[in-house]
Amino acid sequence: MKKILFLLFLVEGVTFGNPKVYNDIFEGQKVALKEAKLMLYIISSSKCQHCHNLLNGINNTPHLLKLLKDDFVFIVTDLENPYSRIPNDIVFNGKTPTTYILTPTGNLIGIPIEGSIKSQDLYTLLKGLEDYKKERLGF
Numbered sequence: 613m614k615k616i617l618f619l620l621f622l623v624e625g626v627t628f629g630n631p632k633v634y635n636d637i638f639e640g641q642k643v644a645l646k647e648a649k650l651m652l653y654i655i656s657s658s659k660c661q662h663c664h665n666l667l668n669g670i671n672n673t674p675h676l677l678k679l680l681k682d683d684f685v686f687i688v689t690d691l692e693n694p695y696s697r698i699p700n701d702i703v704f705n706g707k708t709p710t711t712y713i714l715t716p717t718g719n720l721i722g723i724p725i726e727g728s729i730k731s732q733d734l735y736t737l738l739k740g741l742e743d744y745k746k747e748r749l750g751f
Contacts, residue, residue, distance in 0.1 A: 631681035669731035
């Protein structure tokens with residue numbers, strides 16, 4: 613009985629502990645506008661080893677996952693998916709992964725990060741946006 617309860621707790625923690633990942637930026641943007649959250653948008657390819665490294669790094673960094681869940685809308689577009697859409701106003705040079713930080717209205721913050729980034733560096737970058745959100749965006 614204790615093992616069953618432990619497994620249920622573990623599954624529930626995994627299910628409810630990770631941020632929702634949107635695969636459509638337009639769907640994610642609706643949520644970002646509604647919840648007044650910045651968007652972390654990654655253009656990746658399921659055939660790209662650097663993309664796998666980036667996404668696995670994010671998935672294995674609990675404090676980054678918590679930050680994404682609490683303060684961001686997390687969107688990942690896979691170029692191998694024929695239904696993937698990249699907005700026309702997003703500058704994408706074809707390099708995967710490319711990471712963007714966007715306001716809820718879709719404006720780019722900073723410059724895109726082309727290539728993989730260590731999850732701890734990504735956490736530091738995203739955490740540093742708290743003052744920006746308060747001062748420039750008012751939330």
